[in-house]
Amino acid sequence: MYGNITIVDGPGKDAPADDPVKLAEFEARIAAGEKIEPHDWMPAEYRRQLIRMIEQHAHSEIIGALPEGTWITRAPGFKRKMALMAKVQDEVGHAQLLYSAAETLGKPRERMLDDLINGRSKYSNVFNYPAFTWADTAVIAWLIDASAIINQVANSKGSYAPYCRALERICQEESFHLKYGYDNVVTLATGTPTQRTMVQEALNRWWRPIMHFFGPPDTASQHTEKLMRWKVKMASNDDMRQQFFNQYVPKIYELGLTVPDAELAKDPATGKWTYGDPDWDEFKRVINGDGPCNKERLAVRKTAEERGRWVREALARPREQQYVTPLS
Ligand code: BYC
Numbered sequence: 001m002y003g004n005i006t007i008v009d010g011p012g013k014d015a016p017a018d019d020p021v022k023l024a025e026f027e028a029r030i031a032a033g034e035k036i037e038p039h040d041w042m043p044a045e046y047r048r049q050l051i052r053m054i055e056q057h058a059h060s061e062i063i064g065a066l067p068e069g070t071w072i073t074r075a076p077g078f079k080r081k082m083a084l085m086a087k088v089q090d091e092v093g094h095a096q097l098l099y100s101a102a103e104t105l106g107k108p109r110e111r112m113l114d115d116l117i118n119g120r121s122k123y124s125n126v127f128n129y130p131a132f133t134w135a136d137t138a139v140i141a142w143l144i145d146a147s148a149i150i151n152q153v154a155n156s157k158g159s160y161a162p163y164c165r166a167l168e169r170i171c172q173e174e175s176f177h178l179k180y181g182y183d184n185v186v187t188l189a190t191g192t193p194t195q196r197t198m199v200q201e202a203l204n205r206w207w208r209p210i211m212h213f214f215g216p217p218d219t220a221s222q223h224t225e226k227l228m229r230w231k232v233k234m235a236s237n238d239d240m241r242q243q244f245f246n247q248y249v250p251k252i253y254e255l256g257l258t259v260p261d262a263e264l265a266k267d268p269a270t271g272k273w274t275y276g277d278p279d280w281d282e283f284k285r286v287i288n289g290d291g292p293c294n295k296e297r298l299a300v301r302k303t304a305e306e307r308g309r310w311v312r313e314a315l316a317r318p319r320e321q322q323y324v325t326p327l328s
Pocket of ligand 1: 056057061064065123126140144213220221223227237
């Protein structure tokens with residue numbers, strides 16, 4: 001119980017069934033395209049799903065700052081260092097916006113962070129892979145930010161107003177990140193043979209995780225049907241993956257780069273892309289804690305939590321105790 005809001009831990013678990021009249025009214029509002037605000041009545045499962053998704057999204061932003069963050073000290077040149085620092089700072093800012101949006105549903109931020117560092121909450125698969133070279137950061141900033149924009153532009157038109165407001169602002173910043181990433185990829189792809197090899201190898205490494213980023217195929221997705229009915233998700237996982245192919249595969253080819261999937265092809269009759277199996281078993285392992293960097297990522301967050309405790313405790317003290325008596 002948080003204030004007057006009861007948080008349920010699973011569909012139906014400990015939660016009384018929703019009042020059918022209120023549920024029908026709620027679904028009519030959603031069907032009419034109305035936005036839901038925190039003080040409005042909502043079904044317990046809608047609240048639970050939103051907390052799950054927004055919280056995972058917020059965690060993805062702070063964990064997502066880590067692979068690129070490790071390159072701040074090694075960025076090639078001062079301008080790129082400044083740009084990368086600003087990008088990483090933006091990502092952490094996105095997490096703050098999203099934690100605030102999730103808090104409006106009744107789950108305190110401290111509990112969300114506790115669930116993250118203790119492995120009870122998921123975050124995006126892609127951030128459990130290492131950024132070996134500068135080219136990895138270029139591919140992350142171009143293609144992972146591009147994927148995120150596809151997902152977030154769609155969801156910013158969804159039904160829960162605080163999430164939509166946060167997403168609109170996040171998308172504006174992400175579009176700068178995408179341009180920054182594209183600029184870095186173009187520089188490498190039009191550079192020396194070594195740079196071209198470097199960026200192609202990075203693309204080969206990230207292609208599979210990017211396929212996973214959009215979530216499992218629609219036929220295997222647990223939540224899509226319900227979330228689309230309630231307009232939390234505005235496009236299915238497969239639709240978003242198709243949009244990514246349409247927008248970015250031609251751009252990749254334009255740069256003379258290749259996609260590491262021999263089966264990737266667009267059917268001229270349907271306009272749909274077919275692609276090879278991106279190893280969905282690997283996806284499951286990674287999102288359940290067994291990826292190349294999962295332990296390392298959570299250890300970094302745990303240390304940050306521990307090192308920042310004194311600041312949070314100091315801020316939580318009564319105002320008059322927050323100041324050190326000035327020396328006379
Ligand atoms: N990674 O029923 P499904 C960024 C889980 S950060 C991990 O299809 P849903 C950036 C899913 O949670 C932007 N787990 O799920 C930052 C569920 O497990 P649970 C990150 C995944 O929710 C820094 C199960 O698989 N974006 O851009 O309908 C630097 C079944 O899946 C993933 C967001 O977080 C995944 N990729 O749809 C650079 C977007 N996919 O919870 C860049 C917000 C699925 O039942 N999230 N799972 O245990 C969403 O839009 C949706 O949650 C998804 C999945 C489309 C990802």
